[in-house]
Amino acid sequence: MGDSGGAWHLSCTVNGEPVEAEVDPRITLLTFLREHLLLTGTKGACLEGECGSCTVIVDGRPINSCLMLAGQAQGCSIQTIEGIGDDKKLHALQKHFIATGAAQCGYCTPGLIMAAKAMLDANPSPTEQEFTTAIEANICRCTGYESIRQAIRDAYREIHG
Ligand code: FES
Ligand code: FES
Structure with a gap:
């Protein structure tokens, strides 16, 4: 700079x-x-x-x-x-956020997906606790978080077969 x-x-x-x-x-x-x-x-x-x-x-x-x-x-x-993805080819996280209903108003969603992606990129075998801590700094007022955690678990399974 x-x-x-x-x-x-x-x-x-x-x-x-x-x-x-x-x-x-x-x-x-x-x-x-x-x-x-x-x-x-x-x-x-x-x-x-x-x-x-x-x-x-x-x-x-x-x-x-x-x-x-x-x-x-x-x-x-x-x-x-x-x-990380677009309409033609969604990232696994984007796809599963849609599938589980983890995005409602959607305002928090880009931040949640990027927080989850940083964790999945860095951690090839997250524990159940790590699925939660990955998004502990992100607030969602709509979903109650369980659908979000499920979307991240599902994306992890898709990415790692
Ligand atoms: S807008 Fe940056 S943490 Fe809320
Ligand atoms: S989907 Fe509305 S704040 Fe998270």
Whole structure:
């Protein structure tokens, strides 16, 4: 990250694509993704690290993008919900969230899926407790969580045969 007249130069990858940008040092990664890159799948709600709706994966770890400055993503590899699947080919997590009814209003869903994906990417054999702790920082006001845990278990089974 370098200073260029008040803006910072940011160089990173987002969903595998190189990104170069001049960013206001005060903006968050959430704002950068949504308002600069127009990746509006990542949602903001509390904007203070309490709800997990803004979760993206940064260098393999689930991160609250509302708490990270865009400039702190210098050199990082960022994954958002747009990068893991689309209408033509859903990720196993997206498919099973739909199948189990784990998405109702859907506002929390991108953050939950990215939190779950970070866990599944890192952990080839999660325990029952780890299916729960993967999403413990994510709030859902609609579903009651059991359908969400079931969707993650089902996606795990699909991914690992
Ligand atoms: S919007 Fe980031 S944790 Fe709630
Ligand atoms: S589906 Fe509505 S908040 Fe989770």
